[in-house]
Amino acid sequence: MLGQDPVFSVSDAISVLNQTLEYAYPTIQIEGEISEFRVSKNKWVYFDIKDDESKIRCFGLVFQLTTPIEDGMKVLVIARPRLHNLYGFSLNILSIKPVGEGSIKKSQDLLKAKLEKEGLFSDERKRTLPYAPEKIGLITSEQSAAYADFIKIMNTRWQDVEVNLYNVAVQGEEAGDEIIKAINYFNLLACPPEVLVIIRGGGSADDLSAFSLENVTRAVAGSRIPSLVAVGHEVDVSLAELAADMRASTPSNAAELLFPDKSQITKYLNKQRDNFDLLVDAYINNQQAKIDNVLINISHQLQKFIDYKLSQLTLADSMLEGAHPRTALKRGFAIVQKKGKLVSSIKQLSMNDNIEITLSDGEFNADVRGIIKS
Structure with a gap:
C-alpha cells in the first residue's frame, strides 16, 4: 500500500x-x-x-x-x-x-617479558658503538626539541659530522611504521652510516608508546647498523631502548655518549704532551747521569790500569838497570877481554897475554905477569 x-x-x-x-x-x-x-x-x-x-x-x-x-x-x-x-x-x-598509563604499562610489561625471553635485550648481542663516528643516521622529527638539543650538543662537543636525517612522526598512529621504514632505509644503503640514532623528547606514556611497539622493537634489534636510542626523560625506558646497542637517558645525553668533548680532549692531549716532555727530559737526564758515571768509572779504571803498568815499567826498568853491566862495573867489577873475546875463566889466560880491561869509566890494556888459580 x-x-x-x-x-x-x-x-x-x-x-x-x-x-x-x-x-x-x-x-x-x-x-x-x-x-x-x-x-x-x-x-x-x-x-x-x-x-x-x-x-x-x-x-x-x-x-x-x-x-x-x-x-x-x-x-x-x-x-x-x-x-x-x-x-x-x-x-x-x-x-x-x-x-591510559596503567594499561599501556601492563601491555608493555607483557611484551617486555615475551621479547626478553627471546633474548632481544641480552647484553651478549649488543655491539660497541664507534668512537666519534664521522657519519650517523638520525631518526627523529626535524621540528622537535629533541632534534635541536641533539644537534646543539653534538656541534658543541664535536664538528665535521655527516648527519643524515630521516624525518619521522614520533607519536601517533603513523609513528611506528615511519620509524621502521627509516631503519630499513638506512640498513639498505650501499654506504650506510656508522651509527643509527633514534631520539624523541619527553611525553606521556601514550606519546612514547610507538617506541615500545613490538615491530619497532624488533626492527631496532634487527638493525645491522649499531643503534643508540634515547626516548623521553631519564625515568622513561622504552622497549626500543632495551633492544638497542646503547641507551641514552635523553637526546642530549645521546650526543654526549656518542661524541667526546673536543676541547676536553685537546686539554687532555696537551697535558699528556707536557707530561711526555717531562718524562723524556727526565729519561734523558737519567741516562746522561748514567753515562757520566760510566765515563768517570772508566776514567778511574783506566788511570788505575795506567798507574799499575807504569809501576810495572818502573820495576822492570829498575831490574834492567840492575842487570846492566855498567851497574856491576860501578860496583868495582871489570870486564876482561883477550883479542875481543870475553874472558870468563883464568884458564883462558897465559903469561904475557895482552888483555883489555873495561871499568865503569874507561878501558886500559895490560899484560899478564902472573896467574893464580883459586
Whole structure:
C-alpha cells in the first residue's frame, strides 16, 4: 500500500542496515575495557569491549595486535561496525591499542617479558658503538626539541659530522611504521652510516608508546647498523631502548655518549704532551747521569790500569838497570877481554897475554905477569 514502510526479510534488513552503517560510520573509534579476550587457531581474536553499562562483541586478526592485550586493559579500538546474519552486532577490528598509563604499562610489561625471553635485550648481542663516528643516521622529527638539543650538543662537543636525517612522526598512529621504514632505509644503503640514532623528547606514556611497539622493537634489534636510542626523560625506558646497542637517558645525553668533548680532549692531549716532555727530559737526564758515571768509572779504571803498568815499567826498568853491566862495573867489577873475546875463566889466560880491561869509566890494556888459580 502506498505510503507504508517497506517490509524486509531478516537477511534484507541486515543488508540494508549494514549499508546504512557503512555509509554513516565507515569506521568508528570506541574506548573501553577488554573482557573475555581469546585467540582462536592462532589466527582470530575475539573479545568484548565494555563500560559500566554496555558491551560490544569484537573480532579481528591476530596480526592486528601490535601489542599484547589481556582482560581488564583499557583500549582504544578503531573498527568497522556491522550486523552479522547469525551473531548480531559486532565490531570488525582494524586496530587496537592500550590507553591510559596503567594499561599501556601492563601491555608493555607483557611484551617486555615475551621479547626478553627471546633474548632481544641480552647484553651478549649488543655491539660497541664507534668512537666519534664521522657519519650517523638520525631518526627523529626535524621540528622537535629533541632534534635541536641533539644537534646543539653534538656541534658543541664535536664538528665535521655527516648527519643524515630521516624525518619521522614520533607519536601517533603513523609513528611506528615511519620509524621502521627509516631503519630499513638506512640498513639498505650501499654506504650506510656508522651509527643509527633514534631520539624523541619527553611525553606521556601514550606519546612514547610507538617506541615500545613490538615491530619497532624488533626492527631496532634487527638493525645491522649499531643503534643508540634515547626516548623521553631519564625515568622513561622504552622497549626500543632495551633492544638497542646503547641507551641514552635523553637526546642530549645521546650526543654526549656518542661524541667526546673536543676541547676536553685537546686539554687532555696537551697535558699528556707536557707530561711526555717531562718524562723524556727526565729519561734523558737519567741516562746522561748514567753515562757520566760510566765515563768517570772508566776514567778511574783506566788511570788505575795506567798507574799499575807504569809501576810495572818502573820495576822492570829498575831490574834492567840492575842487570846492566855498567851497574856491576860501578860496583868495582871489570870486564876482561883477550883479542875481543870475553874472558870468563883464568884458564883462558897465559903469561904475557895482552888483555883489555873495561871499568865503569874507561878501558886500559895490560899484560899478564902472573896467574893464580883459586
